[in-house]
Structures are given as C-alpha cells and as structure tokens.
Amino acid sequence: MSPSVTSARSTIRIVVAGGNYAGLNAMQHLYSSLLAVDPKATSDQRPSVEITLIDRRDGFIHCIGLTRGLTEPEFGADLWVPYSTVSWLQHPSIRIVSGTVTEMTPDKVQLSNGDSYGFDYLLIALGLSRFAPIGLRSSTKAEYVEEIAESYAKIHAAQSVAIVGGGAVGLELAADIKSDFPEKQVTLIHSRSLPVPGPFKDEFRHMVVDIMHEIGVDVVLGERVIAQTPESGDMSYDPTLKSSPEPERVGTMSTNAELTLASGRVIRADLAIRCLGAMSKRGVLQLPLASDVFGADGIAVKDTMQVDSEHYSNIYACGDICSRALVKLAGVGMHGAYIAARNISRSVLGLEKLEDGVRYPSQLMLLLGKDHFALQVGDEIWEKERTREHVYKDMGLLRCVEVMSLHKEPEYVSLD
Numbered sequence: 001m002s003p004s005v006t007s008a009r010s011t012i013r014i015v016v017a018g019g020n021y022a023g024l025n026a027m028q029h030l031y032s033s034l035l036a037v038d039p040k041a042t043s044d045q046r047p048s049v050e051i052t053l054i055d056r057r058d059g060f061i062h063c064i065g066l067t068r069g070l071t072e073p074e075f076g077a078d079l080w081v082p083y084s085t086v087s088w089l090q091h092p093s094i095r096i097v098s099g100t101v102t103e104m105t106p107d108k109v110q111l112s113n114g115d116s117y118g119f120d121y122l123l124i125a126l127g128l129s130r131f132a133p134i135g136l137r138s139s140t141k142a143e144y145v146e147e148i149a150e151s152y153a154k155i156h157a158a159q160s161v162a163i164v165g166g167g168a169v170g171l172e173l174a175a176d177i178k179s180d181f182p183e184k185q186v187t188l189i190h191s192r193s194l195p196v197p198g199p200f201k202d203e204f205r206h207m208v209v210d211i212m213h214e215i216g217v218d219v220v221l222g223e224r225v226i227a228q229t230p231e232s233g234d235m236s237y238d239p240t241l242k243s244s245p246e247p248e249r250v251g252t253m254s255t256n257a258e259l260t261l262a263s264g265r266v267i268r269a270d271l272a273i274r275c276l277g278a279m280s281k282r283g284v285l286q287l288p289l290a291s292d293v294f295g296a297d298g299i300a301v302k303d304t305m306q307v308d309s310e311h312y313s314n315i316y317a318c319g320d321i322c323s324r325a326l327v328k329l330a331g332v333g334m335h336g337a338y339i340a341a342r343n344i345s346r347s348v349l350g351l352e353k354l355e356d357g358v359r360y361p362s363q364l365m366l367l368l369g370k371d372h373f374a375l376q377v378g379d380e381i382w383e384k385e386r387t388r389e390h391v392y393k394d395m396g397l398l399r400c401v402e403v404m405s406l407h408k409e410p411e412y413v414s415l416d
Helices: 020-034 063-071 073-077 141-157 168-180 202-215 330-348 384-388 397-403
Strands: 011-017 048-055 059-061 080-082 094-098 101-104 108-111 116-118 121-124 160-164 185-190 218-221 225-229 253-261 266-274 315-317 363-368 372-377
Touching: 011 020, 011 116, 011 330, 020 048, 020 059, 020 330, 063 073, 063 141, 063 168, 063 397, 073 141, 080 141, 121 330, 141 253, 141 266, 160 168, 160 253, 168 185, 168 202, 168 363, 185 266, 202 218, 202 363, 202 372, 315 330, 372 384
Parallel strands: 011 048, 011 121, 048 094, 121 315, 160 185, 160 266, 185 218
Antiparallel strands: 059 080, 101 108, 108 116, 225 253, 253 266, 363 372
C-alpha cells in the first residue's frame, strides 16, 4: 500500500507516532513540503493532508541536557518547549494528540485510552524507554518541573551518591553531580573493566576514566552489584507483565542504600541511582506479514527509512526505535526523520523516486560536567580543542530549537 495523489481518499492521513528529536523534526519537514506556503505558486495544487502527531508529552524535551537538569533545576526547566508555543504546529491541518501508543497495526495506531487513529502513512518515532529519573513520566511542563525538583531534592540532600552503570548516562550524571556539588562523595560503579559500552576504543575509555578522576569521581570498575538494600523499583520490574507500569514511572533512586559487590566489598551511600540502559518498545508493533522486522536493536529499515518489508511501504521508522545505528544519537534520529518525511511527502505528491539517507559512523560525545568532554567519531578520537568547538554551554538546546524551527516558521521546500 502506498497512497498518493491518485488515492480515492480526499484527505491523506499521515500519523507521526512519537515526538522529540525524530518525530518533531519529521513534523517540521512534512510541514515544509506539504503545508508551508509556496511563495512562487499562483495556486496550490498539493493534495489535502491531515498530519497527526501522537505524543505522551505536550512538548519537546532536550534529553541531552537532562542529567544537568537534575542537578540544576532552573536549567532543567528550560529544556522543555511546549508544543503550544510552536506557531506552525497550530496549522489547521496539524492535529496533536496526547496519549501513549500501545499498539500499531498495518492500518491504525491504538492508544492506552482506547482511541485509535487510522493512517495512509505512518512514521514510527517512539524512541526507547528508560526508568526514572532519566526516563520522564511527565506529560506536561508543569509536571516535569515538579518531577525534576523531586530528583534534585534527593541529590541535594545526599552527602554521598553511588551511580551504578558506566554508560553515557551514568558517566554524565556522576560528572554533573560532582561538578555541581564538589563536596559530595560520588562513586561510579561499572561491571566491566572499562566504561562506555559500544564500538569505541579502549584509548577513549581510558581518557574518560582519567577525566572522571580529575573531576573527583571515585570510579569502581570490574565490579558487579549483586545485592542492594533497599531495592529500587527497576530491580523487580517485569516488562512481560501487562500490569507493569511504563518504565518511566518506575524509579531507580534508593536512599540510605547499601550495595554489595561481587568481590564482597560493600559501598554505602545516602543515595544510589541505577543507570543501566534503555528498553525497546518492540511489543507495540504488530505487522503480520513482517514478524521478523523488529530485531534486538530495533525496527529494521531500508535506506529510505521505510520498514524493511515489501508489504508495508507506507510505514516508516526513525530515531532510537529503529536499527539504523548501533549507537543511538539525536542527530542520527533527526536525519532519519528528515529522510522519512521527505519520502512520505514525495509519495503524497506523486513523485516516484525516493531518497536514501546517509549512514553515519558510530560516534559519542560525553559532556562530563561543564568543563570536561570527550568525543570519538568512527575510529578517530578528537583532540580537546577540536571538540570544544562543538560543545555548548546550554548542552545544545538552542541549536536543536533552531534546527527544528521551534521559534520560527519553516520555509516552503520544493521536492521537484
């Protein structure tokens, strides 16, 4: 199925499931090619479209800055940009639906409240799930400000903090806590001999450890936490149970914690925070003719960002939920959304040739407090001064706002 201008339906329905970096960037580019005013046109011959954005949040959240948002709540509050402040999202052909997606089939998207939305084209941009406090349960900015204030209060009250997990989130959170509260004892515990899982050089990992030591974080490597009292909510979480809440509603913080390591060592901390990765949302996608399209690393997609199945050429996926990149990055998700939106628009407009996206090398920039950072792109570890050119005091918030036109009207873009 691939509807176009020849469709018998008078209005073509496009559903974008999920917002933020991928979904919102897709919305921008759908708007630019299908809804923005063409200044050179004497009449608009484009087909009628209805674009629906489904998001459980009422705004964009700059997740890249969230670890610092937990230690600096005033900074954190600015990370949320309500959709109501984005002028072009108020277009009469755009509908924003607040809700949680529970199932996607070949012809509709089902929400937890029982509502469903049919589509001619679907773009899946649901991302991954994380436990709180990095995963956010909030659906409005007011709830979000209260949520990060609760986390900040726990961090502020603790004299000692133990972070479990040496991935990007654990490293950045430990660094932000120590940088903003240098008097606190901050310990990072990681089960492997070096932090930073993924396709990165040991030289890069050693550089990160050296930076953490310089900041003043006590780094414990090669030690697995085998017991913790009291347990945090994530430790007993069972994603296979339908009665289980969303991971974002399950906490990973424990006060007055005692952590027992595999070696027998015991670490006591006023506050323990577990940062042990993200979870797939594979269970929401139900495509009978492509049951194998959702692998361990996400939805398999073609270079056009279409789901990798000849049966569902009208369904696209981008961002962290798809298997496009081994390392999940906002920029990669935004590029995939750009390609997907342009290809959906090309199909709607009856333009036959679709575009292929660029495959970027694996990369990772770690923002370790305000004054330290590390970047590896492909096999190259960047020098500090070269990296500094790409580090922003607001952790890239303004750049994302500008790129996604959150404070301005996107211009018309012709796809001819």
